[in-house]
Amino acid sequence: MKFILIETSNxxxxMLDHITNQPIIAVDTEFQRETTYYPKLALVQIATDSNVICIDPVAFDAKPALKEILLNKNIEKVFHACSQDMEVLYYYLGETPDNIYDTQIANAFLSDHHQIGYAALVENELGIQLDKSQTRTNWLQRPLTEKQIQYAGDDVLYLYQLHNILDDKLQQAGRKSWxxxxxxxxxxxxxxxxxxxxxxxxxxxxxxxxxxxTLIIVQYIAEWREQLAQQKDRIRRKILTDTILIQLAFDKPETINYLDPIIISRDRSQYQLNENEKQQLIEIIQSAQQAPESEWPDNRFSVLDNQQKAExxxxxxxxxxxxxxxxxxxAIISSRKDLENLILINSTESETGASPIDAKLNIVQGWRLRCIGxxxxxxVASNK
Known part of the structure; x- marks a missing residue:
């Protein structure tokens, strides 16, 4: 396999025709998000039948080309544990790739390992031990080192091979449709x-x-915090921690002098609200207290009672x-949360008119419904 680093539009x-003419490509991303609200795409790796291509979106505007590749429904894109890749690509492209093949999910239908890591899967299926020394590297720093590029390329090189192995096993197990x-x-x-x-x-x-x-105040502050986190591109807990948010809901400060002792932090990485933002926060708390009861969040059914816990x-x-x-x-069949929601929605169906199927819970959809849903x-219906 030839490794190619793409740093210019030219x-x-x-390489675009070569990639878009492939029926199958392997894809991975590298990104940073430790301190920011939005993940920052740092590298996109693509493996074809003959090349490993590392595309650097920091060096040039890769969006048009990546849209042409990743939104092409005729190309099957092989990922491993794709949820974070999908999120970072959603924020970069404005939508998520189509025609996905996730090797972690494939393995989950073949074993009792629900969320096997990429390195473990490569070792299990190919007998190759990957170098994970670059896991915590800074992917936004430039220039990228040869070691970073090799590490990133390896992530898609073996993905391409895993696709064929796992696909054969899924066919043999009769679980390809699932x-x-x-x-x-x-x-x-x-x-x-x-x-x-x-x-x-x-x-x-x-x-x-x-x-x-009290919850209506939490709701109002949480909305305001989210909007500010997006505007400042800071993770929400660096705007206000959950502990401070709840304390504000209880204390309901009416002046900045009352507000300051609650929100001031010794943590230098914490965002420091300016005077205008502090006043906004006070007004948000006041508005929440004036909200009619009809707008109050309904938390009556968010916790199971003892009978429901037994169920x-x-x-x-x-x-x-x-x-x-x-x-x-x-875990591949059902999460605990889905089962809790199944019980809660069933218990309130006569009141809300919404059934578990209407709520589109995973456990009562598709193959899960046929299997056990x-x-x-x-x-749960017999316990009404």
């Missing part, structure tokens, strides 16, 4: 990258235990039994 144009269905849902998950500001309070640690009249254990056992029967990890639906 070099990219020279896998195809699972991968077809990956592009739909781009909605996960679009933040629903009205539900941000659910991400605030400890929020579900609060009363509704959750029963459902988990059914899932575990099915996983053992299929020699799969129970209907059994779970029947079980």
């Amino acid at each position: 070099d990219m144009d020279a 896998f195809t269905e699972e991968c077809s849902n990956l592009r739909d998950n781009q909605n996960n990258f679009q933040v629903d500001v009205k539900k941000l309070w659910r991400r605030v640690k400890g929020a579900t235990k609060l009363s509704q009249n 959750l254990k029963n459902l988990q056992q059914l899932v575990n039994d099915k996983a053992e029967e299929l020699s799969l990890s129970s 209907q059994q779970l639906l029947d079980r």
Whole structure:
């Protein structure tokens, strides 16, 4: 395999036909996001049948070429554990790639390893030990070292080989249709990258235990924090930590003098609100207190009662039994959260009119519904 570093539009144009004429390519990304709200794309690696191509979007505008490649439905793109790659590409391209083949998901349908790492999968299937010394390297620094380029290229070099091995095994196991269905849902998950500001309070640690009249303040502050985090491109906890956010909801400061002791941090990496932003925050808290009860977040059904917890254990056992029967990890069949939501939605169906199927829970869709979902639906329905 020939390794090629693309740092100019002219070099990219020279390789574009070669890449877009491939039926299958392997893809990986390198990015940074430790301190920023939005991930920063640093490198895109693509393997074809004869080349490993590292595209440097820091050196030139690679967006037009990457759109032509990654949004092409006729090219199958092989990733490993693609969720973070999909997110960074969503923010860079404005949408996510189509026609995805995820080798981590493929392996999950062939073993009881739900989220096997790339290095472990390469060693298991190819007997090759990868150098992981560059895992924590700074991918935005330039120039890239030869060691960085080799490391990045290796990530797609072996992906290309894994595709054929895993695909044969899926066909032999009779699970290719399950896998195809699972991968077809990956592009739909781009909605996960679009933040629903009205539900941000659910991400605030400890929020579900609060009363509704306090929770509405948490909701308003969480929305304001998110908007400021996006504007400043800072991770949300560096704007306000969850602990401070909840304290603000309880204390309801009415002046900057009252606000300052709550929000001032000794952490130098913490964003320091200016006077205008402090005043905005005070006004947000005041607006939240005036919100009508009809707008208060409904947290009544966010926590299981004792009877529902017992039912959750029963459902988990059914899932575990099915996983053992299929020699799969129970996690690929259903998450604990999906089972909790199945119980909660079922218990409120008569009140809300929404069924578990209407809510599009994974456990009652597609292959999962056929495999065990209907059994779970029947079980929770019998407990109404």
